[in-house]
Amino acid sequence: MSASSEGARPRQGPLTDIRVIEMGQLLAGPFCGQLLADFGAEVIKCEQPGVGDPMRVWGREKPYGKSLWWPVVARNKKSLSLNLRTGEGQQVVRDLVAQSDILIENFRPGTMERWNLSYEELSKINPKLVMVRVTGFGQTGPYAKRAGYGAIGEAMGGLRYVVGDPSTPPSRMGISIGDELAATYACLGALMALHARERTGRGQVVDSAIYEAVLAMMESMVSEYDVAGYRRERTGPILPNVSPSNVFDTADGKLLLIAANQDTVFRRLAAAMGRPELAEDPRYATHAARGENQAELDALINDWTKTVALAPLEALLEEHGVPCGLIYTAPDMLEDPHFKAREAIVELTHPDFGPMKMQNVAPRLSDTPGAVRHVGPALGEHTDEVLGGLLGIDEDTRADWRDRGII
Numbered sequence: 001m002s003a004s005s006e007g008a009r010p011r012q013g014p015l016t017d018i019r020v021i022e023m024g025q026l027l028a029g030p031f032c033g034q035l036l037a038d039f040g041a042e043v044i045k046c047e048q049p050g051v052g053d054p055m056r057v058w059g060r061e062k063p064y065g066k067s068l069w070w071p072v073v074a075r076n077k078k079s080l081s082l083n084l085r086t087g088e089g090q091q092v093v094r095d096l097v098a099q100s101d102i103l104i105e106n107f108r109p110g111t112m113e114r115w116n117l118s119y120e121e122l123s124k125i126n127p128k129l130v131m132v133r134v135t136g137f138g139q140t141g142p143y144a145k146r147a148g149y150g151a152i153g154e155a156m157g158g159l160r161y162v163v164g165d166p167s168t169p170p171s172r173m174g175i176s177i178g179d180e181l182a183a184t185y186a187c188l189g190a191l192m193a194l195h196a197r198e199r200t201g202r203g204q205v206v207d208s209a210i211y212e213a214v215l216a217m218m219e220s221m222v223s224e225y226d227v228a229g230y231r232r233e234r235t236g237p238i239l240p241n242v243s244p245s246n247v248f249d250t251a252d253g254k255l256l257l258i259a260a261n262q263d264t265v266f267r268r269l270a271a272a273m274g275r276p277e278l279a280e281d282p283r284y285a286t287h288a289a290r291g292e293n294q295a296e297l298d299a300l301i302n303d304w305t306k307t308v309a310l311a312p313l314e315a316l317l318e319e320h321g322v323p324c325g326l327i328y329t330a331p332d333m334l335e336d337p338h339f340k341a342r343e344a345i346v347e348l349t350h351p352d353f354g355p356m357k358m359q360n361v362a363p364r365l366s367d368t369p370g371a372v373r374h375v376g377p378a379l380g381e382h383t384d385e386v387l388g389g390l391l392g393i394d395e396d397t398r399a400d401w402r403d404r405g406i407i
Contacts, residue, residue: 045080090115154172241294
């Protein structure tokens with residue numbers, strides 16, 4: 001056992017009886033695997049020998065010259081080096097399928113079929129198998145065979161158009177949200193398929209398209225246009241007609257987000273401002289009225305917040321029960337007492353980086369919580385364990401496969 005998983009805690013959580021084969025690479029499929037592994041599933045990640053998942057070299061930061069993203073997205077997993085383009089590699093997948101519950105893949109549609117690893121073939125081996133397929137556009141339709149990265153799905157799903165300031169072209173989130181949404185829906189689908197299997201005894205295919213995962217989060221955007229002819233536009237830090245809910249300036253040059261758009265909460269904000277009459281003003285008394293006068297109201301509130309320093313402003317709003325919060329960066333998260341009290345960030349030991357902090361498992365389960373047990377594994381770290389221990393492939397065969405680049 002190498003340093004990356006040495007001393008790792010035993011698997012815990014609600015999925016300890018589930019085995020997952022993770023194929024594919026980058027983020028959309030692997031993040032689904034991370035979510036399942038966080039809650040105790042045994043996730044065996046198949047990687048190209050000598051190369052591995054490209055995520056192993058993404059997100060590099062000096063002075064280490066190695067990925068600081070890989071330890072997170074591959075945490076709690078096992079790494080099996082396996083050349084899926086060979087007959088022997090494909091047979092290993094079939095043998096694993098016979099003993100597994102879920103297979104995750106995020107190749108372009110048709111790839112698994114070319115390798116004789118279609119769901120039709122694999123379900124003959126294990127009728128209970130749940131096959132999770134994450135792609136840009138889904139398994140069917142005229143765009144199915146197109147290459148589709150998360151950015152494309154974010155654009156087609158409607159997110160890119162509404163992100164950013166109205167004075168700028170469509171922007172993007174600072175994270176790979178399209179991939180991660182598709183992976184989250186894929187994980188949700190996998191768990192629903194496992195639940196259905198309890199009744200039917202059969203597995204099924206979970207088809208998670210990035211653009212559809214993004215579309216699913218777009219609230220009433222489509223309905224608003226279809227029924228009312230209204231097209232949402234970029235609105236910067238606000239939502240149209242939802243006020244006050246914005247970022248405001250403070251006397252010491254800081255920023256504070258205040259969300260007091262509900263009628264009762266706005267009354268409390270008006271009291272905190274020393275302007276209780278604002279809650280009775282016809283321009284601001286109701287949600288609809290505040291929406292119609294959003295810019296005017298936000299400017300009025302900002303004129304007040306600019307006269308108070310951040311710390312006393314936070315304390316005053318908290319005293320009056322008005323939701324507010326800082327716009328955190330990583331240093332803020334590491335120092336925040338609430339993050340510390342809830343252990344929202346955990347520290348593990350990395351073989352190269354030493355102590356390393358990362359986000360903890362979410363959500364929290366009261367009886368069967370998940371856990372971060374170890375950072376992402378070295379390439380092929382568990383190859384002998386999986387092939388020899390799980391599948392019973394002898395040492396001579398494994399040595400031959402190594403010589404031939406199969407593992």
